[in-house]
Each structure stands twice: as structure tokens, then as C-alpha cells.
Amino acid sequence: MTVLSCPLSSLLLTVALVLADPTSSCADTSSLITLFRAYSGNASDHFYTTNVSELDNDALLGGTYTFEGEATFLWSTSQPSTIPLFRLYNQDFVDHFYTMSSDEVLEMIDQGWAYDNTPNHTAGYVYPYSICGAAPIYRLFNPESVDHFYTMNIAESQDAMKDGYQDQGIAGFAMLPSVDGSAVKDSAGPFFLPSTMTALPESQETATSSLSCADNANVVPLLRAHARTGTGQDHFYTTNSSEMNAALLNTYSFEGDAAFVWSTQEASTVPLYRLFNQIVNDHFYTIDANESNVALSLGYAFDTDSHIAGYLYPYSICGASPIYRLYNPSTTDHFYTMSQTESASASGYVVEGIAGFALLPSVNGQPQMSASPLLLPVSLKPSASTLAYDFPTTIALGPTSSIVPSNAGSGSATPSPNSEEISQSAMSRRAFIISMLWLVAKWIFS
Numbered sequence: 001m002t003v004l005s006c007p008l009s010s011l012l013l014t015v016a017l018v019l020a021d022p023t024s025s026c027a028d029t030s031s032l033i034t035l036f037r038a039y040s041g042n043a044s045d046h047f048y049t050t051n052v053s054e055l056d057n058d059a060l061l062g063g064t065y066t067f068e069g070e071a072t073f074l075w076s077t078s079q080p081s082t083i084p085l086f087r088l089y090n091q092d093f094v095d096h097f098y099t100m101s102s103d104e105v106l107e108m109i110d111q112g113w114a115y116d117n118t119p120n121h122t123a124g125y126v127y128p129y130s131i132c133g134a135a136p137i138y139r140l141f142n143p144e145s146v147d148h149f150y151t152m153n154i155a156e157s158q159d160a161m162k163d164g165y166q167d168q169g170i171a172g173f174a175m176l177p178s179v180d181g182s183a184v185k186d187s188a189g190p191f192f193l194p195s196t197m198t199a200l201p202e203s204q205e206t207a208t209s210s211l212s213c214a215d216n217a218n219v220v221p222l223l224r225a226h227a228r229t230g231t232g233q234d235h236f237y238t239t240n241s242s243e244m245n246a247a248l249l250n251t252y253s254f255e256g257d258a259a260f261v262w263s264t265q266e267a268s269t270v271p272l273y274r275l276f277n278q279i280v281n282d283h284f285y286t287i288d289a290n291e292s293n294v295a296l297s298l299g300y301a302f303d304t305d306s307h308i309a310g311y312l313y314p315y316s317i318c319g320a321s322p323i324y325r326l327y328n329p330s331t332t333d334h335f336y337t338m339s340q341t342e343s344a345s346a347s348g349y350v351v352e353g354i355a356g357f358a359l360l361p362s363v364n365g366q367p368q369m370s371a372s373p374l375l376l377p378v379s380l381k382p383s384a385s386t387l388a389y390d391f392p393t394t395i396a397l398g399p400t401s402s403i404v405p406s407n408a409g410s411g412s413a414t415p416s417p418n419s420e421e422i423s424q425s426a427m428s429r430r431a432f433i434i435s436m437l438w439l440v441a442k443w444i445f446s
């Protein structure tokens, strides 16, 4: 089991990755700028801008918007591996909307949003994947008040979901702000992506093509089991049903399909390394070879011949959704789930980020082929809709537009009748600043 099958497509991917110079494909961190966040309770609108003059004079001066701190650090001009984060506005709903999908822009324009008056229609430039130490910007939507909300704070996004917001995936990847107001440059931690991965323009292009998607017909369930052992506990994952059955004869209880992954390497997939620590009884899974080395130095060992639990995507492409990774320090348990609800309610666990991207399991035991279209831009280029790969057409339609209720904009939202731009609804500046408490997650391996 040490020799792995290596189809031509993955060989080509490997070659492309070896040729790619990882340093030259990262954006220049010295030109990062702050994307500020403001909120209007009256209009139920989250507003984000890098333009201090627009923030101060147009949004805050009128008193309609309240400053809420730094949302993220991104770039104001195009940089290596970045793509535009488009900014749109809907004056009827008073909703600022941000997306890196040019297809979604067109759909939203169809639904009444319009480009806002910003350079090149952008709010800034972000990474489409988690590379170069960038962390995810979560996107949420409240259909009741018609508000798109963006945050890098996973705790805040989970609170918002208890408060009427729906998870709309990841809006892009950028640098986390820190409590002292500067960017946390390597905030995402190595486990967000293997350090060998890059997103050169070429690979972004092929990421949307049929060649670079793994074959959905070949997915296998990654089975999940759980055991309590004295004070500790362990979550165990394997695609090998014989091994699972053996574990169930012992202390483990079966908990169903965790994800659908590939048992051999296919296009765009990377290995998910599997390690075990006998002393603390913890199975640990990572796509980052460096992190598995760190784990080895901390007493973990590979416990299978292949060292690999399966293959999955390092970023959200081809209809794949995130596998959340959590850790409970008191029971030394690494826990992996694709259910955001479950990750939000896992008591004692800290969300450590995203372990990789795979196909969602469904209730009937089958994988969901196009699980979360909004987790990635529909296209990185406007021409992507012409590509051979069969992206479901529902992606282009966009959940946002389909869940906007016809009576949206009423209720608590009171849009200013005259406002063409946010600027015209502003009135007087708030005397105080609500400071944001940023959960700078401990991305360090525990």
C-alpha cells in the first residue's frame, strides 16, 4: 500500500505545482489595506469599504451607520493570485453585496442590485482559495432584513446564524485583523493549505475546467466513529469498512458518513494524512505535510501503511464543501465534521479551521455532487460558464436571489427613500466606536 496510483491528471497537477514558485504567487503583504466595516441597524445593512473618506463622510457622518472595526486586510489593486471582490448595492433593500463571482454579479444585477461607485466595481482584491496565510471571510445572508454580512470571526458567524442569518459559505480569503489593528499575516495556519499549493492564474483557470475535477463517480464514504475512553475521547475516520467493523467491535460507536472522498489520488486532490497518538488516544488528520511532521514530533505516528486516509480538495472547487476541524483540548480529541450546525454546537471544542474540501454526505447515503455552490465563485473568469464541466445551472441562479422575499425591505429595515448611494442617507457621526472583539483563533497545532 505504499505505492499509490497516480493518474496522468494528478501527475500534470504535480508538475504544475513543482513549476510554480510559491513565493512569487503570493500578494505583497506590505501593500495590504484595511477593509473597514460599518453597520446600520435602521437599514439593516452591513457596509464595507477601504476608502476612509467614504467611510467617514458618507457613512458615519450622518449617524445612520456605526463603525464596527476592521473586517479584513486585502489589496486595493490586483496582486498575484488575487481576484476582484466586486461590490454591488441595492437601493430598494439598502443592501451592500460583495462577491468574487462574476456570474453571480450578473444574477444579482438581474435581481435589482447594481455596481456601486467604486474603482473597477471592486471593494478590493482577495484570494479565491486559502493560500499564503489567508483565512476565510464567511458570508451570511438574512433574507428577512435583506442584509449580506461578512465576517472572519467564526464565532460571530455562528451567533449570526442563531439570529436569522443563513450560511452562504466563503466570500474569499484575506488576512485576519488582530486586536492591535494590524494584519495577522500567517493567521490561517499551515493546515489551511499545504505549503506546496499555489494558485497561479493558470491553476485558477484550470480549477474551473473539467480536467481538474476529480471523478464524482469514484467517491467513497469516509466513515466516522466515536469512542469515550475514561476522561478522553476519540473521533476515528476511515474509508476501510473492514477496519471500521473491527473498531466497532471495540469501544467505538458508528456515527455515519463524515464526507465523501477519493480512495486514490485524482485531479486536484491532495492526500489527507492520518496519524494516531496512542498516549492521548487521538486520531489526527491533515492535508498539510508540514503539519503532519509537527504531529510526528509530538508523539503522533502514522498508523496505516499508506499514511493516507483518502484524497480531497485543498480548496473549494468542483462542488466540494468544507470539512470543519475542531479540537477539544481537555479530551485531546480532533473532531471533523461537514455540518456547520454540529461544529457550532460541539461543546468544549475550538474550531481550528478547514481540514479540506470534499463532497457532502446526504441522508440517503449518497454524496451531494454540487453541495455548496456559494462556497466558491461560480467562475473565476466570466467565460467559465462556457467550460465543459457541468456546473449545475442552479449555481448561476444563486441562492441569494431565490430567497429574497418579495416583501423584503419592509419590517425593521427602513431604507432612506432618497438614497441612491449610502452617502445620501448619512446624517451625524456616532460619538463612540464599537470595538470589535476579534477571535484570533489559535491556529497553532495543540
Ligand SMILES: *[C@@H]1O[C@H](CO)[C@@H](O)[C@H](O)[C@H]1NC(C)=O
Binding pocket: 051, 052, 053, 054, 057, 058, 118, 119, 423
Ligand atoms: C473615496 O470616497 C470619496 C468620497 O465618497 C470619493 O470622492 C473618492 O473618489 C473615493 N476614492 C476612491 C479611490 O474611490
Ligand SMILES: *[C@@H]1O[C@H](CO)[C@@H](O)[C@H](O)[C@H]1NC(C)=O
Binding pocket: 042, 063, 064, 414
Ligand atoms: C432610525 O429610524 C427611526 C424610525 O424610523 C428614526 O426615528 C431614527 O432617527 C433613525 N435613526 C437613525 C440613526 O437614523
Ligand SMILES: *[C@@H]1O[C@H](CO)[C@@H](O)[C@H](O)[C@H]1NC(C)=O
Binding pocket: 076, 077, 078, 119, 120, 122
Ligand atoms: C482597474 O482596472 C485597470 C485595468 O485592468 C487597472 O489598470 C487598474 O489598476 C485597476 N484599478 C484598480 C484600483 O483596481
Ligand SMILES: *[C@@H]1O[C@H](CO)[C@@H](O)[C@H](O)[C@H]1NC(C)=O
Binding pocket: 001, 240, 241, 242, 243, 246
Ligand atoms: C482494511 O482494513 C483491514 C483490517 O484492518 C486490513 O486488513 C486491510 O489491509 C485494509 N485494507 C486496505 C485497503 O487498507
Ligand SMILES: *[C@@H]1O[C@H](CO)[C@@H](O)[C@H](O)[C@H]1NC(C)=O
Binding pocket: 190, 195, 290
Ligand atoms: C514546511 O516544510 C518545509 C521543508 O521542511 C519548510 O521549508 C517550510 O518552511 C515549512 N513551512 C511551514 C509553513 O512550516
